[in-house]
Amino acid sequence: MARTRLYRNGVLIAENFPAEDVSDYLPEPDTAVWLDLCFPTAADLATISEELDLHELAVEDAVGEHQRAKLDRYDTHSFLTAYAVRLDTETGSLETSELAAFVTDRALVTVRKDEHFDIEAVVARWDSAADLAKNGVGYLLHGLLDYIVDGQFDVVQALDEEIETLEDQVLAEEVHHKEVQLRSLHLRRSLVTLRRVVLPMREVMNAVMRPDFRLVTDELMPYYEDVRDHVLRTAEWTESLRDLVTTVRETQLNLQGNRLNMIMKKVTGWAAIIAVPTAITGFYGQNVPYPGTGEPWGFWVSTGVMLTLSAGLFVLFRRRDWL
Known part of the structure; x- marks a missing residue:
């Protein structure tokens, strides 16, 4: 089921109206429309594609999976791909949820490729910063990016704590080597996945904040700067943790060698x-x-x-x- 919202002059006017009515609101000035789709097919996107004049390559990427996190620019819109992440602390495995978004001057269309992406959390962020709604689509895009980047930051922080626990296990008197090996393997694999979705976000934020993008107003600029700062910190933290988990594994092997000697x-x-x-x-x-x-x-x-x-x-x- 599609989710919709209509903002006019920074005020939420309508919600959960039919997706077919989106084009009726777009000609109105000071209007921002949000449309959310989950598991859409190419046929599902055909109508909205015609109404928003979406590029066929962007529509193809929105339907396909495993796209690289990116921001593509077209004549009438921009196309965003990003990933929300969550960590299973029991196994150390990382799960990702891919999201695509079409960004126009007056509309934001989000395309979720699985049900695990918590779109209600994004809506809650919009509602908590309703005073910024007068900035239109830039306000909607900020809430979306802020949720995604904060989730990535929380995951890298959790991975840091997991690696610290792994260090304590390696240096303990009695070491369960098989358990430590499996744990370190899962954490390293999670860091590789996180790095793959986090590093491109630097390019995404730089592209979004360019003046010619025309969505980031002066009022929104500090908020976007905060998101970009989180992106940079997450990327640097991910790189350092990947080196750290490698060091932990090497330390375990050295300790095993010393004990054997x-x-x-x-x-x-x-x-x-x-x-x-x-x-x-x-x-x-x-x-x-x-x-x-x-x-x-x-x-x-x-x-x-x-x-x-x-x-x-x-x-x-x-x-x-x-x-």
């Missing part, structure tokens, strides 16, 4: 100690008479030699921290 060192030390009595008993096990063969004192001498050498090796290895 310690174990091998101790095993080697004990093997050297055990080798002494093995060598002596093996020597006396030959079928050749040696001093003390068949005599009680021979047994006690060989036993004393084994104990003395074994104890000496044990003390030597302990001093060198081999045991």
Whole structure:
């Protein structure tokens, strides 16, 4: 079901009217119209495409999925693609919701490609800043971009906390290596996905804020600057976290290697100690008479030699921290 809103002179006049009536309001001055569509087909967009004179390539991108975050300019409108993101803290996996939007001087048409994009949260942002509604489509576009960018910022902050927890797990006394490996893999994959949708937003914001775009008024400029600042911070934070999760993984591998070396060192030390009595008993096990063969004192001498050498090796290895 399509969602619609009509603003005139900064006042919400009508809501949830039929999508076919959008073209009736567009000729009126100081008017801003919002139309939201979810899962539309090319046929669903045909009517609105004719009314708003939308470019066929933009309509094709609006129907297709997995577009790059971007802002394309056409003669009669602009076409925006962006992604809302959310993090599953249980698995560390990142989920994305793709949104397309047609931006004209008097209309904003949003096209949601799945039901997970919370359009009601965007409407709530518009209602919370109703004093800016007189800025028309620029006001609507700001609320939309602000919601998307804030969501990305919240996700990168949550990823930072998850990586800090992962660091603590790596440095713990008892490490569940398989669990840490899977967690680090999921977080790294999420960071790669987040980077792919966040970095292009810098170009999007720069294009939106250009003077020739003519939607960002002087009143709205500080608000758009705030959104762009969040975009830059999110992009920089994402890059640093990607390096950090790689460092955590390398640290885990180094710690595993160190623990393995310690174990091998101790095993080697004990093997050297055990080798002494093995060598002596093996020597006396030959079928050749040696001093003390068949005599009680021979047994006690060989036993004393084994104990003395074994104890000496044990003390030597302990001093060198081999045991």
